[in-house]
Amino acid sequence: VVERFRGDVAFEDVSFSYDGKRSAVQDVSFAAQAGENVALVGATGSGKSTTLGLLHRAFDPQSGSIRIDGLDIRDVTLASLRRNIGVVFQEPMLFARTIRENLQVGLPNATDAEMIEALERAQAIEFIARQAEGLDTVIGERGRSLSGGERQRLSIARALLKNPPILILDEATSALDAATERKLQMALDEVMRGRTTFVIAHRLATIRNADRILVFDGGRVVESGTFDDL
Ligand code: ATP
Numbered sequence: 001v002v003e004r005f006r007g008d009v010a011f012e013d014v015s016f017s018y019d020g021k022r023s024a025v026q027d028v029s030f031a032a033q034a035g036e037n038v039a040l041v042g043a044t045g046s047g048k049s050t051t052l053g054l055l056h057r058a059f060d061p062q063s064g065s066i067r068i069d070g071l072d073i074r075d076v077t078l079a080s081l082r083r084n085i086g087v088v089f090q091e092p093m094l095f096a097r098t099i100r101e102n103l104q105v106g107l108p109n110a111t112d113a114e115m116i117e118a119l120e121r122a123q124a125i126e127f128i129a130r131q132a133e134g135l136d137t138v139i140g141e142r143g144r145s146l147s148g149g150e151r152q153r154l155s156i157a158r159a160l161l162k163n164p165p166i167l168i169l170d171e172a173t174s175a176l177d178a179a180t181e182r183k184l185q186m187a188l189d190e191v192m193r194g195r196t197t198f199v200i201a202h203r204l205a206t207i208r209n210a211d212r213i214l215v216f217d218g219g220r221v222v223e224s225g226t227f228d229d230l
């Protein structure tokens with residue numbers, strides 16, 4: 001049982017098909033060292049989300065291997081894998097429960113003080129402080145009573161509480177106003193620091209700052225390198 005990974009990640013000739021006919025991901029190889037920040041770019045349908053789904057074992061590849069710290073992820077328990085990988089999606093999984101309960105998913109022992117600190121670091125404290133009930137505020141079905149940017153920052157707070165060595169992030173495509181953009185950027189910088197991060201990137205700033213960029217096309221990585229290389 002692995003308690004905590006360092007966060008070295010390596011894909012080797014990974015291929016995956018949803019239907020057994022057409023490959024969604026084909027012969028993908030890349031490596032990221034612990035703490036590196038990797039951006040995935042490419043057209044819609046090019047295999048970015050599928051690649052990151054394979055990393056947290058939403059499904060397993062038909063061929064090739066995925067290793068973390070040299071260990072094949074099929075030899076790691078799912079619980080241990082998921083403890084080590086945080087995910088921040090555009091449309092995070094939120095429930096029609098209180099903000100506290102939403103933050104405590106998988107972290108039942110998180111204290112109010114820890115939650116408040118995570119919300120502060122995620123730039124999410126303001127909109128929660130605005131609610132009369134604070135952490136006891138019940139958010140609507142799928143978090144519908146919050147804006148998209150608020151939902152995402154709540155999900156960043158959840159990732160900060162979990163504190164995993166590896167983070168998967170699906171960046172929002174929607175245009176944000178300048179103030180929201182700045183808050184989101186601060187929250188993202190905070191949650192990415194010191195972790196191996198894989199970001200499905202839509203913003204130029206994210207791509208520019210990445211240690212490595214993987215360019216996807218038709219399920220393959222067709223180019224990789226830094227912003228200046230490409
Ligand atoms: P986007 O930028 O639109 O999110 P993406 O690069 O993340 O695209 P993927 O979602 O990985 O692309 O899709 C890769 C291929 O797999 C596409 O051809 C897509 O239609 C297919 N695909 C994705 N999810 C499924 C699914 N759940 N079932 C069947 N096919 C899927």
Ligand code: MG
Pocket residue numbers: 048049050200
């Ligand atoms: Mg996608």
